[in-house]
Amino acid sequence: MALTDRTVPRDVHAEHLALMEATLARDADTACDVAAMHIQRTTDVLARRHGAVEAD
Numbered sequence: 001m002a003l004t005d006r007t008v009p010r011d012v013h014a015e016h017l018a019l020m021e022a023t024l025a026r027d028a029d030t031a032c033d034v035a036a037m038h039i040q041r042t043t044d045v046l047a048r049r050h051g052a053v054e055a056d
Contacts, residue, residue: 010041 015038022031
């Protein structure tokens, strides 16, 4: 669902790649930060799509 919402500019592939690279590098702090940002962005897209949050 979040992938089809083009109102929020983002590169989901790059987000996944950054998470994979941090994980493979065993950089837990970066992996956690990247995962948290990815989840927050996805949550924001879904909330906007379903009217829970007004767009800026």
